[in-house]
Structure formats: structure tokens, C-alpha cells
Amino acid sequence: xxxxxxxxxxSVAPGQTARITCGADNIENKRVHWYQQKPGxxxxxxxxxxxxxxxxxxxxxxxxxxxxxxxxxxxxxxxxDEADYFCQxxxxxxxxxxxxxxxxxxxx
Amino acid sequence: EVQLVESGGGPVQPGGSLRLSCAASGFTFSTYWMHxxxxxxxxxxxxxxxxDSDGSKTDYADSxxxxxxxSRDNAKNTLYLQLxxxxxxxxxxxxxxxxxxxxxxxxxxxxQGTLVTVSS
Numbered sequence: 001x002x003x004x005x006x007x008x009x010x011s012v013a014p015g016q017t018a019r020i021t022c023g024a025d026n027i028e029n030k031r032v033h034w035y036q037q038k039p040g041x042x043x044x045x046x047x048x049x050x051x052x053x054x055x056x057x058x059x060x061x062x063x064x065x066x067x068x069x070x071x072x073x074x075x076x077x078x079x080x081d082e083a084d085y086f087c088q089x090x091x092x093x094x095x096x097x098x099x100x101x102x103x104x105x106x107x108x
Numbered sequence: 109e110v111q112l113v114e115s116g117g118g119p120v121q122p123g124g125s126l127r128l129s130c131a132a133s134g135f136t137f138s139t140y141w142m143h144x145x146x147x148x149x150x151x152x153x154x155x156x157x158x159x160d161s162d163g164s165k166t167d168y169a170d171s172x173x174x175x176x177x178x179s180r181d182n183a184k185n186t187l188y189l190q191l192x193x194x195x196x197x198x199x200x201x202x203x204x205x206x207x208x209x210x211x212x213x214x215x216x217x218x219x220q221g222t223l224v225t226v227s228s
Contacts, residue, residue, distance in 0.1 A: 006152075033214040035153075042203060042218040043153070049212055086152055090213035096169075097143075097155040097213055 002091035004100035011106040018074040020103045022087030025068055030089040032070040034063060037102075038083045046085075047072060074105075082107045110134040112204045112219030119225045124194050128222055130187040130204030138162075138182035141207035143215065144189045146200035146224075154200075157189065158207070172198075194226045 005023040012018040022032060032050055035043040045054050047063040050070065060075045074081055087100040116128040128144070144156040157168045157178040166178050177190040187204055201221035208216040 031212040033212070035215075035218075042220045043215075044218070045208075045214065045216055048208065048214050048216075049210065054216065088153075088214060099153045099155070101152040 001094060001096070002089075002098045004087055004089070004098055006085075006087060006100040006103045008101070009104045009106065011108055012074075012077045013108045014077055014079060016077055018077050018081070018105055020072040020074075020085050020087075020105065022070040022072075022100050023068055027070050027089070028065050028067055030065075030091070032063070032065050033088045034061075034072045035086045035088065036081075036083045037086065043086065077105075077107055079107050081105060110206065110217045112206065112217060114202065114204050114219045114222035117202060117222030117224045119227060120194055121228055122195060122226055124226070126191045126194070126224060128189040128191065128202055128204075128224075130189075130219055132185045132187065132204075132206075135206070137180075137185040140209070142180065142187045143205045143207060144178060144187075145203045145205050145215070145218070146198075147203065147221070148197075148200040151200075153203075156202070159187070191224065194224075196226050198224060199226045200224060 034047040036046045037043040046061045050065040051063040062073045064071050084102045086102045111133045113131045143158045145153050147153045159166050159178045175193045179188045203221040204219040205215040206217040208214050
């Protein structure tokens with residue numbers, strides 16, 4: 001089965017750039033989606049299909065997907081960005097949706 | 109505004125059953141595929157099941173196949189998940205989610221979830 005690897009945690013100072021990674025073999029051949037989940041809240045889609053932002057999501061959130069790593073980049077990190085972030089894709093070979101284990105972003 | 113409100117969770121013993129419901133509003137429910145996604149405490153999400161817009165196609169994760177049944181009532185704008193033969197490892201928050209209609213399968217709206225706790 002397809003496994004997506006995310007670092008469990010990442011700490012960034014306010015105003016700096018956070019780069020959250022999601023790794024898998026040849027992940028660049030898939031389309032990766034990212035969700036933000038704050039404590040006690042439902043996940044919110046922040047990036048879909050590698051780099052597209054839904055309406056209402058700030059331009060500070062961007063995505064890329066190259067080689068074996070997809071990356072969610074948050075520029076000018078704010079205290080309100082503190083949350084868990086999950087990557088997700090559809091594995092066509094198994095016809096299954098797969099999620100990463102999540103990265104907890106802490107804003108120092 | 110899209111709203112998905114789950115209910116029906118609670119404590120249950122191993123081997124027991126529960127029926128989860130999800131009331132949808134703010135969009136034309138009958139035209140969207142819907143899914144259930146669960147999240148065990150401290151873990152990443154796990155896709156559980158999907159149903160197409162008219163209920164004719166369903167699919168399940170291997171971990172729940174044969175025990176869970178997804179259904180919908182488009183007249184009532186409600187999605188259901190029947191959970192039978194529950195196991196300890198089914199303990200999780202169960203989210204009702206809307207399919208984005210993309211060929212790349214992602215979810216554009218999530219409900220807050222309803223908590224299922226399987227314990228003896």
C-alpha cells in the first residue's frame with residue numbers, strides 16, 4: 001500500500017517560512033492535497049492538486065511537488081497557523097485515498 | 109454556507125453497533141458523492157467509505173468491509189454509516205466529508221465529526 005511520510009512536528013518563529021513535507025516514491029506522479037486541522041475543529045482544505053488554493057485561503061499558503069517530496073509552504077507564519085497539517089492523495093494503483101500521519105506546526 | 113453535522117456517536121462495547129448520521133445543508137446534496145473519514149486519537153485521518161450521488165455505488169476500506177454500511181437519503185439530505193461488529197480499533201472521530209468532484213479525489217468540506225468509543 002502507498003505510505004506518505006510526514007515529520008511529526010515542526011517549529012517556526014512568527015514571520016518565518018514553514019515548509020511541511022510529504023514523502024513517497026515518485027510522489028510527483030500523483031496530485032497531493034493538504035489539510036489544516038486546528039484543535040477541536042474539522043480539517044480545512046488549504047491546497048489541492050499540488051499547488052491550487054481554494055477560495056478564502058491566504059496566498060501565504062502554497063504547494064509544490066517534485067521528485068519524491070511534496071511540500072506545503074507557509075510564508076510569514078502567524079500564530080493562527082498553529083495546527084496539524086495532513087497531506088493526502090489518491091493512489092490509482094490501489095484505487096484508494098491515502099493520508100499522511102500529519103505534522104504538528106508550532107509557532108514559537 | 110456548506111454545513112455537515114454528524115451525530116450518533118457514543119460509547120459502545122466490542123461487538124456492538126451504532127448508526128451515524130450526517131445532516132447536510134447549503135448545497136445540492138443529491139448531486140455530490142460523499143465519504144466517511146475517521147481519525148483515531150493522535151493519528152492521521154483514514155478513509156472509511158464512499159457513496160455516489162444516487163447511492164448506486166459504494167466502496168469501503170478493507171479494515172471495515174463487511175462490517176460497515178454506507179447509505180444516503182437524498183430526500184432528507186442525510187448520509188448514514190451503519191457500524192456493526194465494532195472493534196477496539198474502530199475508536200475514532202468519524203467525519204462526514206464532501207467529495208470535491210475532482211478526478212484526483214480530495215475533500216472540500218468536512219463536518220466536525222462524531223466520536224465513537226469502543227471499550228469494554
